Amino acid sequence: xxxxxxxxxxxxxxxxxxxxxxxxxxxxxxxxxxxxxxxxxxxxxxxxxxxxxxxxxxxxxxxxxxxxxxxxxxxxxxxxxxxxxxxxxxxxxxxxxxxxxxxxxxxxxxxxxxxxxxxxxxxxxxxxxxxxxxxxxxxxxxxxxxxxxxxxxxxxxxxxxxxxxxxxxxxxxxxxxxxxxxxxxxxxxxxxxxxxxxxxxxxxxxxxxxxxxxxxxxxxx
Numbered sequence: 122x123x124x125x126x127x128x129x130x131x132x133x134x135x136x137x138x139x140x141x142x143x144x145x146x147x148x149x150x151x152x153x154x155x156x157x158x159x160x161x162x163x164x165x166x167x168x169x170x171x172x173x174x175x176x177x178x179x180x181x182x183x184x185x186x187x188x189x190x191x192x193x194x195x196x197x198x199x200x201x202x203x204x205x206x207x208x209x210x211x212x213x214x215x216x217x218x219x220x221x222x223x224x225x226x227x228x229x230x231x232x233x234x235x236x237x238x239x240x241x242x243x244x245x246x247x248x249x250x251x252x253x254x255x256x257x258x259x260x261x262x263x264x265x266x267x268x269x270x271x272x273x274x275x276x277x278x279x280x281x282x283x284x285x286x287x288x289x290x291x292x293x294x295x296x297x298x299x300x301x302x303x304x305x306x307x308x309x310x311x312x313x314x315x316x317x318x319x320x321x322x323x324x325x326x327x328x329x330x331x332x333x334x335x336x337x338x339x340x341x342x
Contacts, residue, residue, distance in 0.1 A: 170227075171224035184222070209342075216340075237249070244331055247270070248272075251268075282310075285303050324341070326338065
């Protein structure tokens with residue numbers, strides 16, 4: 122009758138060791154994961170530039186050629202330009218770019234190729250930007266900070282609507298006060314009545330649409 126307690130002791134000891142091992146393993150995994158997350162935030166990897174396939178490149182070049190007819194025929198000398206009467210007859214006023222085309226254009230700039238990427242979804246343009254800090258910046262000098270931001274973009278009531286959704290640093294949303302209280306404010310409505318960029322921009326746009334993977338902009342005459 123007295124043998125049962127002695128027999129259960131090793132089992133309890135073994136169970137206790139297993140629980141202790143599981144707790145220690147959980148702590149170790151948590152510490153490793155935390156260190157990895159800190160490293161990923163303080164030392165974010167550069168973005169991989171978007172590379173278009175040959176067919177996508179051809180489509181993009183055709184779009185750019187319509188915007189600038191001199192892209193593919195650069196003059197060998199100034200005199201190679203042919204005098205031509207200006208005309209807007211038959212001119213296309215719509216600009217349409219896919220998300221991949223937009224990022225491929227950014228990738229052509231060496232300074233932006235691995236630092237800025239843009240995502241297009243319904244009525245929303247989102248951006249990720251890597252910002253290198255000055256070496257003399259306190260604590261994080263010489264490090265690279267990852268910023269993310271979102272802007273609502275659409276066309277309603279005969280005018281563009283551009284509303285800042287927010288800005289985050291390392292995934293932490295910044296307070297509205299730090300953003301000049303511009304979060305969720307329609308920038309065109311707020312500043313469109315003043316002479317300046319937003320007023321001129323709104324006056325020149327006939328239609329604007331951002332949908333999943335595509336941006337379309339139609340200009341007025």
